[in-house]
Amino acid sequence: MSRLFTPNRALLGFxxxxxLVPLFAAPFTVTLVNxxxxxxxxxxxxxxxxxxxxxxxxxxxxxxxxxxxATAYLTTxxxxxxxxxxxxxxxxxxxVSLALGFITLRLSGHFLPLGTIAWGISLYFIFGxxxxxxxxxxxxxxxxxxxxxxELGSGRAFFYVIWATLLAAIVTTQNMLDxxxxxxxxxxRSMTMTEAMGINTLWYRMVLFMIAAQFACVSGWLYAxxxxxxxxxxxxxxxxxxxxxxxxxxxxxxxxxxVFGATAxxxxxxxxxxxxxxxxxxxxxxEMVVFGLLTIIVLHRTRDGLWPILMRFIPQREGKKTVEPxxxxxxxxxxxxxxxxxxVKNVTKRxxxxxxxxxxxxxxxxxxxxxxxxxxxxxxxxxxxCISGVNPPTEGEIHFMDQRIDALSSxxxxxxxxxxxxxxxxxxxxxxxxxxxxxxxxxxxxKNFVQSAWRLDREEERRLLWEASHQLERCGLGExxxxxxGSLPLGKQRIVEIAxxxxxxxxxxxxxxxxxxxxxxxxxxxxxxxxxxxxxGMAILLVEHDMDxxxxxxDRVVVMEFGEHxxxxxxxxxxxxxxxxxxxxxxxxx
Ligand code: ADP
Ligand code: MG
Numbered sequence: 001m002s003r004l005f006t007p008n009r010a011l012l013g014f015x016x017x018x019x020l021v022p023l024f025a026a027p028f029t030v031t032l033v034n035x036x037x038x039x040x041x042x043x044x045x046x047x048x049x050x051x052x053x054x055x056x057x058x059x060x061x062x063x064x065x066x067x068x069x070a071t072a073y074l075t076t077x078x079x080x081x082x083x084x085x086x087x088x089x090x091x092x093x094x095x096v097s098l099a100l101g102f103i104t105l106r107l108s109g110h111f112l113p114l115g116t117i118a119w120g121i122s123l124y125f126i127f128g129x130x131x132x133x134x135x136x137x138x139x140x141x142x143x144x145x146x147x148x149x150x151e152l153g154s155g156r157a158f159f160y161v162i163w164a165t166l167l168a169a170i171v172t173t174q175n176m177l178d179x180x181x182x183x184x185x186x187x188x189r190s191m192t193m194t195e196a197m198g199i200n201t202l203w204y205r206m207v208l209f210m211i212a213a214q215f216a217c218v219s220g221w222l223y224a225x226x227x228x229x230x231x232x233x234x235x236x237x238x239x240x241x242x243x244x245x246x247x248x249x250x251x252x253x254x255x256x257x258x259v260f261g262a263t264a265x266x267x268x269x270x271x272x273x274x275x276x277x278x279x280x281x282x283x284x285x286x287e288m289v290v291f292g293l294l295t296i297i298v299l300h301r302t303r304d305g306l307w308p309i310l311m312r313f314i315p316q317r318e319g320k321k322t323v324e325p326x327x328x329x330x331x332x333x334x335x336x337x338x339x340x341x342x343x344v345k346n347v348t349k350r351x352x353x354x355x356x357x358x359x360x361x362x363x364x365x366x367x368x369x370x371x372x373x374x375x376x377x378x379x380x381x382x383x384x385x386c387i388s389g390v391n392p393p394t395e396g397e398i399h400f401m402d403q404r405i406d407a408l409s410s411x412x413x414x415x416x417x418x419x420x421x422x423x424x425x426x427x428x429x430x431x432x433x434x435x436x437x438x439x440x441x442x443x444x445x446x447k448n449f450v451q452s453a454w455r456l457d458r459e460e461e462r463r464l465l466w467e468a469s470h471q472l473e474r475c476g477l478g479e480x481x482x483x484x485x486g487s488l489p490l491g492k493q494r495i496v497e498i499a500x501x502x503x504x505x506x507x508x509x510x511x512x513x514x515x516x517x518x519x520x521x522x523x524x525x526x527x528x529x530x531x532x533x534x535x536x537g538m539a540i541l542l543v544e545h546d547m548d549x550x551x552x553x554x555d556r557v558v559v560m561e562f563g564e565h566x567x568x569x570x571x572x573x574x575x576x577x578x579x580x581x582x583x584x585x586x587x588x589x590x
Contacts, residue, residue: 045213057240061236062124070089071089073132139229246258261307324465329444336366340364341401349382357393358563367539370555418508435468437472472496477496523546
């Protein structure tokens with residue numbers, strides 16, 4: 001959380017200095033700072049898109065153009081008021097970004113960047129070639145914005161509009177990121193986990209893409225009314241790349257990286273445009289070469305850009321270190337103890353020629369701990385993936401709470417009350433332990449990203465965080481709530497995953513090697529916790545290698561070997577089963 005917040009005093013100083021710029025600075029500086037505000041707004045969208053969502057867009061300049069041309073055309077040709085055209089521009093941007101996002105965001109990897117390049121190029125040529133939009137000559141005579149009867153015709157007056165807009169965008173973005181919605185967005189890079197927590201990752205990628213497009217569109221609108229003239233040049237692909245430089249140089253891990261990046265690039269560009277032709281004795285866009293090299297160096301040295309380096313020199317405000325008590329969240333009705341909640345019937349999973357699960361069968365009842373054991377590579381984790389919908393079975397049926405689930409996605413299965421941990425820990429290492437656990441409670445909140453941006457989610461947020469802290473306390477992690485998850489030893493990170501799963505208030509809990517990496521006392525505490533959950537009526541399916549742990553805790557045991565069901569029974573039966581001894585325990589006990 002701490003990286004999303006900025007120090008108080010430094011911020012106040014910055015705002016004060018900023019507010020004085022139009023009063024005392026030279027006209028040239030005012031213009032420059034105006035442009036920095038416009039650029040930073042676009043770069044802020046890219047921080048969201050790239051830093052948070054892990055997505056790249058080269059086409060943001062085209063969205064800037066959309067906002068600029070929408071108002072240029074509608075105000076000059078149709079006499080619309082600039083405020084009306086702002087709304088029209090944003091509506092068009094919403095439609096375009098959703099359509100573009102819908103087509104490209106479901107495809108992984110490079111399709112989005114390619115899509116945005118295609119979109120960037122085509123819109124640029126539309127601006128340049130459409131007669132109605134003035135062709136390459138552009139549109140002039142754009143009116144000034146009128147605010148409560150005050151005409152904001154000068155750059156000095158418009159300065160405050162630009163920077164107030166940018167600051168509002170920064171504040172709302174920070175609010176959004178520090179919420180249930182923001183936590184989901186910040187975990188988008190770990191798609192398998194996020195979907196398994198019931199989160200619709202495609203939707204959140206779309207939202208990020210749309211917000212970034214809106215910021216660009218508003219920047220374009222501001223640009224048009226600052227310049228009072230538009231032509232296609234500033235909306236080209238080259239400018240789209242420049243915006244990306246700003247975000248990457250400044251830093252995509254923090255919202256202020258956008259402002260810093262826009263400032264650094266703008267001033268550096270001014271300076272280089274003066275300096276380089278003198279040095280090289282020729283004119284040309286040499287500064288772009290320098291930016292290219294600089295970006296490569298920055299990415300190489302510090303992937304989070306220059307902002308975190310700057311932050312080292314500014315004293316940081318301590319983040320909030322308490323969780324406010326709140327009403328507990330409503331709970332699911334648990335099935336009566338003894339009722340079968342999970343039935344795995346003849347499940348087969350093939351990976352090409354490899355049969356990882358071969359007609360596996362098992363059941364789990366409410367109020368019992370079922371252990372699934374077997375040597376490495378037996379297919380236990382694969383079966384977990386089949387059950388939880390992470391990687392569905394090739395054949396067979398799985399029923400959960402009287403519903404057939406083998407064709408459902410992991411997200412839909414999570415909604416039915418199943419939650420899991422992963423053998424290879426999947427946490428957001430930079431988020432706090434508390435925030436990571438709260439991801440599990442995602443489905444228990446309702447507030448959307450607009451509500452969280454405007455802080456209308458606080459009551460619900462308190463309840464979600466209270467739940468997360470309660471589950472973490474229960475798991476013995478009460479003293480680590482505000483530590484970065486990545487700073488914990490691996491064994492404890494596994495426990496964070498258990499707390500995260502518990503935050504979803506599950507009927508069935510799937511734990512893949514939860515005791516691995518724990519010390520003796522920690523194992524005992526975990527066994528006590530699981531016994532308590534069982535007593536409350538939860539169904540638990542557990543994969544574990546520590547036989548003392550399994551035999552002391554499990555009600556029933558299923559043994560797998562080579563993907564097949566080898567044996568099943570009470571712990572003591574399994575311990576004396578000759579087949580099991582031979583196949584699995586044999587080497588140990590003999
Ligand atoms: P366990 O959890 O019991 O140690 P796994 O379920 O991880 O075993 O693996 C069972 C077998 O399936 C192994 O041979 C493994 O290499 C293979 N396997 C697991 N996941 C995949 C995958 N996504 N693609 C191909 N093979 C896989
Ligand atoms: Mg495994």
